[in-house]
Amino acid sequence: MNYHIVVGAHVRHKDHPDYGNGRIVHIHQNGKSLAVEFENRTGLAHDCAGHTKKNFGRWSKASSLELINPFKAGDTVQMAALDQRAYPGFYYDSDYAEKNGSVLSVDDSYAIVSVAGIPGSQFVPTADLTLVKVDPVEAVKKATPKVKTIVFQSGSQCGRLVKHLLAGNSITPLVARQLFGVERLAARILEIKKAGHKVTSTIKTDVNGKVYAEYALRKAGRIW
Numbered sequence: 001m002n003y004h005i006v007v008g009a010h011v012r013h014k015d016h017p018d019y020g021n022g023r024i025v026h027i028h029q030n031g032k033s034l035a036v037e038f039e040n041r042t043g044l045a046h047d048c049a050g051h052t053k054k055n056f057g058r059w060s061k062a063s064s065l066e067l068i069n070p071f072k073a074g075d076t077v078q079m080a081a082l083d084q085r086a087y088p089g090f091y092y093d094s095d096y097a098e099k100n101g102s103v104l105s106v107d108d109s110y111a112i113v114s115v116a117g118i119p120g121s122q123f124v125p126t127a128d129l130t131l132v133k134v135d136p137v138e139a140v141k142k143a144t145p146k147v148k149t150i151v152f153q154s155g156s157q158c159g160r161l162v163k164h165l166l167a168g169n170s171i172t173p174l175v176a177r178q179l180f181g182v183e184r185l186a187a188r189i190l191e192i193k194k195a196g197h198k199v200t201s202t203i204k205t206d207v208n209g210k211v212y213a214e215y216a217l218r219k220a221g222r223i224w
Contacts, residue, residue, distance in 0.1 A: 008086035008127035009109070011036060011065040021070050025057050032062050069126050071111050075103045076132040079113065079124060086127035096122050100132055150195035157182050158191050165199075165217035172204075172214045189215050 009024045013036075020039030027034055037057035071077060080086070082097045101115040101122075111129060114121040152159035160180050164171060176182040193199050198218040205211050 006086040006127055010068050010070045012068050014064055034060055036060050069106050071103050071106050076134050077129040078132050080128040087125050092122050170214050170216040
């Protein structure tokens with residue numbers, strides 16, 4: 001039997017790609033019949049030696065399956081526990097067992113994985129890896145550096161402008177002059193941006209054909 005045909009190995013059915021990627025969950029003692037859990041079809045429950053009735057997936061011949069490496073660089077994966085690995089004789093640092101890590105590169109039926117807080121990386125058989133689904137929204141949040149906004153002095157022009165914008169209002173040079181006595185709005189807006197606030201600007205034209213900017217706050221932190 002192919003050394004890589006082990007419980008946990010990732011496979012695809014040659015004749016039924018519509019099944020999606022699968023994973024070997026049981027190998028018959030004859031070494032030729034495999035029970036595979038596919039993404040799109042799980043099959044029926046089967047009796048297997050040493051097991052009570054359980055869903056072992058869809059039975060397939062080993063010759064009808066092809067080994068695949070479903071991982072790519074950047075994927076988050078979890079490593080198997082030391083007593084559950086598909087390759088009992090394979091060594092990797094015990095610190096990696098059951099840890100989540102990031103795939104650095106893939107090759108055939110192996111992947112190189114790094115784990116935060118552990119120096120270096122580890123060569124791990126893909127049969128010992130499980131993909132960890134990551135919420136794309138949360139992934140973006142984690143990847144986006146957090147900007148700490150500067151607190152403006154209470155009553156200052158920038159403080160009053162931000163408070164006005166936080167209330168959902170926009171501001172123009174004319175309104176800034178009338179409400180807050182601000183003569184150089186563009187300069188104050190630059191200070192507000194440097195403080196970490198996200199300000200959007202829209203160029204407009206008044207009835208006399210004069211061009212001006214209208215500012216709004218897309219996202220901001222506290223100002224007091």
